[in-house]
Amino acid sequence: MTPNLTTDEIKSLILRILGEIAPEADLASIKPDISFRDQLDIDSVDFLNFAIALHEELRVEIPEADYPKLATLNGCIEYLTAQRQTSQR
Amino acid sequence: MAEFRMPTLGADMSAGTLVAWLKKPGDSVKRGDIIAEVETDKAAIEVEIFTSGVIEKLLVQPGEKVPVGTVLAIIREEGKAVEPGRLRISPSAKQLAAELGVDPASVRGTGPDGAISRADIEAVARRARDKGLETIGEEPVRPLAPSPAPLAPAAETAAKRQARMRQAIAAAMARSKREIPHYYLSTTIDMGRAMAWLSEKNRKRPIQSRLLYGVLLIKAVAVALREVPELNAVWKGNQAVQSQAIHVGVAISLRQGGLVAPALHDTDRQSLDQLMTNFLDLVKRARAGSLRSSELSDPTITVTSLGEQGVETVFGVIYPPQVALVGFGKMMDRPWVAEGKIVPRPIMTATLSADHRVSDGHRGGLFLAAVDRLLQDPSQL
Numbered sequence: 001m002t003p004n005l006t007t008d009e010i011k012s013l014i015l016r017i018l019g020e021i022a023p024e025a026d027l028a029s030i031k032p033d034i035s036f037r038d039q040l041d042i043d044s045v046d047f048l049n050f051a052i053a054l055h056e057e058l059r060v061e062i063p064e065a066d067y068p069k070l071a072t073l074n075g076c077i078e079y080l081t082a083q084r085q086t087s088q089r
Numbered sequence: 090m091a092e093f094r095m096p097t098l099g100a101d102m103s104a105g106t107l108v109a110w111l112k113k114p115g116d117s118v119k120r121g122d123i124i125a126e127v128e129t130d131k132a133a134i135e136v137e138i139f140t141s142g143v144i145e146k147l148l149v150q151p152g153e154k155v156p157v158g159t160v161l162a163i164i165r166e167e168g169k170a171v172e173p174g175r176l177r178i179s180p181s182a183k184q185l186a187a188e189l190g191v192d193p194a195s196v197r198g199t200g201p202d203g204a205i206s207r208a209d210i211e212a213v214a215r216r217a218r219d220k221g222l223e224t225i226g227e228e229p230v231r232p233l234a235p236s237p238a239p240l241a242p243a244a245e246t247a248a249k250r251q252a253r254m255r256q257a258i259a260a261a262m263a264r265s266k267r268e269i270p271h272y273y274l275s276t277t278i279d280m281g282r283a284m285a286w287l288s289e290k291n292r293k294r295p296i297q298s299r300l301l302y303g304v305l306l307i308k309a310v311a312v313a314l315r316e317v318p319e320l321n322a323v324w325k326g327n328q329a330v331q332s333q334a335i336h337v338g339v340a341i342s343l344r345q346g347g348l349v350a351p352a353l354h355d356t357d358r359q360s361l362d363q364l365m366t367n368f369l370d371l372v373k374r375a376r377a378g379s380l381r382s383s384e385l386s387d388p389t390i391t392v393t394s395l396g397e398q399g400v401e402t403v404f405g406v407i408y409p410p411q412v413a414l415v416g417f418g419k420m421m422d423r424p425w426v427a428e429g430k431i432v433p434r435p436i437m438t439a440t441l442s443a444d445h446r447v448s449d450g451h452r453g454g455l456f457l458a459a460v461d462r463l464l465q466d467p468s469q470l
Contacts, residue, residue, distance in 0.1 A: 024344050037397075041342075043342070044301050044303065044397060045369060048301060049369075055296050055297075064288065064291045064292065065292075
């Protein structure tokens with residue numbers, strides 16, 4: 001498990017991973033409550049790579065059924081924060 | 090001696106620029122080795138060699154753009170003896186070479202066993218004249234007057250690259266619509282069983298080993314082709330040539346715009362896990378510009394999916410010289426009649442675009458029915 005991360009740190013991590021997957025994306029203009037797929041040119045392969053990277057960086061389990069919770073930036077932050085807290089208990 | 094030529098990597102390629110040699114004269118190579126990097130209008134490609142031996146001579150220099158089929162290098166095949174300093178050239182051709190200032194050692198002979206003829210010497214001298222070359226021969230090539238150096242691929246703007254790719258796609262698609270009498274057949278597939286099977290499979294797996302449903306579609310197409318093999322073919326000359334191997338080309342959109350459709354070799358023989366691994370690798374390399382030449386030259390059919398873009402039905406344009414393309418649309422929950430009841434089911438449209446010179450609707454219909462049937466029992470894939 002990586003050390004405790006603040007919300008801002010988790011957000012930065014998400015944006016960094018997104019930037020690696022979709023280098024052409026303007027990450028500064030991402031709207032936090034709009035689906036990534038509606039804002040970025042990403043497909044199912046990109047999304048899978050995104051989920052794998054989050055899992056590997058944060059050491060959290062991400063069941064396939066939870067993928068929809070990763071659809072937006074705010075959704076991602078909320079989900080990952082909760083999953084990390086669950087894992088730490 | 091064997092010749093290593095600029096490969097044709099699809100109907101939209103007429104020429105390529107040699108970016109770099111990865112081997113030098115004297116290096117040993119074996120079949121499958123990547124020995125050069127080539128830039129086409131669509132992508133940077135790693136070019137494999139299909140002969141084992143030793144690099145004898147490199148005939149084209151990095152930066153040169155040459156037509157498809159141009160000999161790039163000469164390979165001394167395995168087991169063939171070296172003939173140091175020995176050129177197969179007639180006295181008459183030798184004399185002509187001296188008169189015209191052509192270095193015979195740099196000429197590729199077209200006669201028996203590579204013998205250099207007068208015609209070969211004249212051809213080289215003529216090409217040199219046309220280009221205004223200082224050194225007459227097939228290598229090295231040095232212009233008399235400086236001419237603009239070819240732009241290094243990296244120096245090209247993204248816009249220019251995109252424009253070139255658009256032109257390449259335009260040429261291939263225009264040719265397809267001009268030459269191929271397309272027909273289209275469509276069917277709707279209940280993906281309920283496939284998705285339930287996949288979900289159960291993925292539930293037990295670590296995230297790195299999960300499968301995407303796209304891989305089921307690719308495998309279903311490949312296996313269905315065994316039942317309707319005339320769709321797994323290329324049009325050569327004036328007839329269709331069926332391929333024994335099934336190499337499904339998968340359409341991959343590129344970040345800078347445009348698309349490529351490289352092959353997953355022997356698609357029908359790969360397990361779903363192998364296909365998933367190879368598919369992810371293919372997408373990664375397509376977007377990084379490191380596809381291999383055989384991946385672009387070998388597809389025997391293309392699969393494209395635009396479902397993620399919200400498209401319900403895809404009426405694809407066949408990629409010559411292939412004779413068929415399968416398009417998948419968006420999976421959507423729709424009312425569906427099952428066992429006399431209306432139930433919501435995830436429904437997807439599959440469309441076959443096929444060449445009417447090669448197959449007819451009856452066979453195309455059987456193919457789509459086979460794809461549907463296979464997706465109802467994905468454990469068999």
